[in-house]
Amino acid sequence: MKIAFYGSSILSAYWNGAATYYRGMLRALSAKGYDITFYEPDVYDRQKNRDIDPPDWCKVVVYEGTVEALKQVAAEARHADIVIKASGVGFEDDLLLEQVLSHASPHALRIFWDVDAPATLAELRANSEHPLRKALETIDLVLTYGGGEPVIAAYLAMGAHDCIPIYNALDPSTHFPVEPNPRFAGDLGFLGNRLPDREARVEEFFLVPAIRTPKQRFLLGGSGWGDKVMATNVSYLGHVGTADHNAFNNTPKAVLNISRESMAEIGFSPATRVFEAAGAGACLITDYWEGIPQFFLPDQEILVARDGKDVSQIMAELTPERAKQIGAAALERVLREHTYAHRAEDADRVFRSAQRRQVEAAE
Structure with a gap:
């Protein structure tokens, strides 16, 4: 047809x-x-x-x-x-x-x-x-x-x-585990363009937790953030091309998904980034939205934060070993059900x- x-x-x-x-x-x-x-x-x-x-x-x-x-x-x-x-x-x-x-x-x-x-x-x-x-x-x-x-x-x-x-x-032919890239070494990464419907949530879930955890390195990728005030432990990378997304996802200890406000309110709206990160074997932290268990098991295949304090606590407690376990479980789930x-x-x-x-x- x-x-x-x-x-x-x-x-x-x-x-x-x-x-x-x-x-x-x-x-x-x-x-x-x-x-x-x-x-x-x-x-x-x-x-x-x-x-x-x-x-x-x-x-x-x-x-x-x-x-x-x-x-x-x-x-x-x-x-x-x-x-x-x-x-x-x-x-x-x-x-x-x-x-x-x-x-x-x-x-x-x-x-x-x-x-x-x-x-x-x-x-x-x-x-x-x-x-x-x-x-x-x-x-x-x-x-x-x-x-x-x-x-x-x-x-x-x-x-x-x-x-x-x-x-x-997930398209497994484009998003998959790769060797870590030193450019993206750090504790928590977030990749997303600066949008009016997302900016306040990026502040709450990413920029404020960076202030609370000054000894950890935060990575921010995406367009439009150049003039944003950030803590000194935030490395702004600018636009990250799609060819580098796999490395960005699986090099830091964890990566963060932050939904646009309207998507979070309506629920059942996992972004492409959620599946791309899982496909790379990343330990993914997502902001809360209704319907998460339909796609990934919280605390086993994905970590869920309801606010910036949750992000800070998760990062304070998350070990590299547990991060790898969660990433591996997410990869197995996405290949089994979500391609x-x-x-x-x-x-x-x-x-x-x-x-x-x-x-x-x-x-």
């Missing part, structure tokens, strides 16, 4: 947190026999900051950030059996949705794939005339990469025919079920 997928970027992870998810999902779907074309706009300097070459498991079409180019690629939807418009494409999202839906074949499965459900739902609640809200009645299926029952209920209440989470996961091959099985089952319903409805 042919998939036309319209998203932000698969070639560049530059200010594009969905890249890892797209890559893992589409590679795994390709392995199941899907013929995929991914359409991405040339915006936000992403093409100047590519971190992968065009893959052999997916055709990639990069189009100019113009309305004319958008309409040209949207017209290609007519050739697909499954047409997918993702959230947060980054250029004329509403127009792209309208164009893609209008060009899709009457027999095609129409999907909206939400890679930031809290943000999307906030927009829909604020505007009853939002184009997506109106389009839900013609969209066959909403998929999300997190959110669980709260997100499902919200979408159904707004008129979606169905909403199913296809969670983030993109597992998620592709879920997506394939969802696609085929939705297509059967289409056929039955037409009879």
Whole structure:
């Protein structure tokens, strides 16, 4: 089956947190026999900051950030059996949705794939005339990469025919244990760009614990933190390329996941970073959010902190031996249950079920 997928970027992870998810999902779907074309706009300097070459498991079409180019690629939807418009494409999202839906074949499965459900739902609640809200009645299926029952209920209440989470996961071919890198030697590492919806939580869960534990070395990677006041035991690394993520994850004694506030509130939203760190065999400390045990066992496969004091206490008590045990257990769990091959099985089952319903409805 042919998939036309319209998203932000698969070639560049530059200010594009969905890249890892797209890559893992589409590679795994390709392995199941899907013929995929991914359409991405040339915006936000992403093409100047590519971190992968065009893959052999997916055709990639990069189009100019113009309305004319958008309409040209949207017209290609007519050739697909499954047409997918993702959230947060980054250029004329509403127009792209309208164009893609209008060009899709009457027999095609129409999907909206939400890679930031809290943000999307906030927009829909604020505007009853939002184009997506109106389009839900013609969209066959909403998929999300997190959110669980709260997100499902919200979408159904707004008129979606169905909403199913296809969670983030691990691509073992890109995230795996590697030799430690002295550049990332330390006690606790955090990797994440500076975002308004995350900054206060980074202060609470990372920067304040660094002040409380001055004898430990903290590593901060990501863009936008250069002018942030930090304790002297925090080493700011700036942007850390994807090629270095495995070493960043498994070199420090532990690494920290800090959810955006909206993701933490809605729960059941493990970030790609959670699975990437587990895939590298890292001892991961995560801030608390509802649904953690669905993915990892607290205190055995992952450590959970409800606030900065918890982070400080965990770091004070965590030995290198226990950190290695937790990292090994997380790696075993993620390979057993949370790879993109597992998620592709879920997506394939969802696609085929939705297509059967289409056929039955037409009879």
